[in-house]
Amino acid sequence: MRAQWDGPDSDQRAATAETAGRAMEKNQALVDLLTRIADVAQPSAVDALVTDAIMAFPQLDILVNNAGVYGPIGAIEDIDWAEWVAAININLMGTVYPCRAMLPHLRALGHGKIINLSGGGATNPLPRVSAYAASKAAVVRFMETLALELEGSGIDVNAIAPGALATRLTDQLIEAGPERAGASFHARMRKIRDEGGTPLEKGAALCVYLASAASDGITGRLISAVWDPWPQMKNHWPEVKSTDIYTLRRIVPRDRGQDWGD
Secondary structure (H helix, E strand, O other): OOOOOOOOOHHHHHHHHHHHHHHHHOOOOOOOOOOOOOOOOOHHHHHHHHHHHHHHOOOOOEEEEOOOOOOOOOOOOOOOHHHHHHHHHHHHHHHHHHHHHHHHHHHHHOOEEEEEEOOHHHHOOOOOOHHHHHHHHHHHHHHHHHHHHOOOOOEEEEEEEOOOEOOHHHHHHHHHHHHHHOHHHHHHHHHHHHHOEOOHHHHHHHHHHHHOHHHOOOOOOEEEOOOOOHHHHHHHHHHHHOOOOOOOOOOOHHHHOOOOOO
16 A cells, blocks of 8 residues: 655656556565555545555554655745645654554554654754654654553554665755755765665665564664664664663753763
């Protein structure tokens, strides 16, 4: 199942979804495939998508929230406010609401996996891409909160940072130019485009791991596909679970070797 934002370039995205669907159908391991185009920022569209998916696959127990946009690029006082709000609706509400819509079904099953795509915007300030940065940080804190709400339910909730990918979002930043995107960030995006960035397979492999029984019990964490030793995470889960490893937390002076503050 593939859900996408039904925005200004929705025709192009619909064609992309159909192409992806046909490619997946060639995989002999897949028994069936359902392709739908949906605006994840619209609750009614998400409700319809979830209903169709559950009707087609009654034992559906995995939700991956991957739809996202950068939003307007530029200084906060210069960008179009409506576009900024729209980006928040897609990236944040378009993650939260699908989780909400799927939860009754997952609770009834007694198990499930929810995987939210985050990224560098969650852990680093991104000047001139503020809607993206703010929404991705919010996605991670929502993930942590939802994981606690679902404690004991058999439903694991995590977020992943797939790495610096060369995608249409990279092209969007490059097209915006160094004046709007910022010289250093623009140069970084050009380098990612020219060198290929992180292979898409790395993030996909982490998604597969978190969707599988091999990761049962691992929940409430932001995991990097590139930097974290996630294939061995089950071995270290007791230590991780009892700490704030792989979470968003406030840093205080003593965390950085200072002798003042709490």
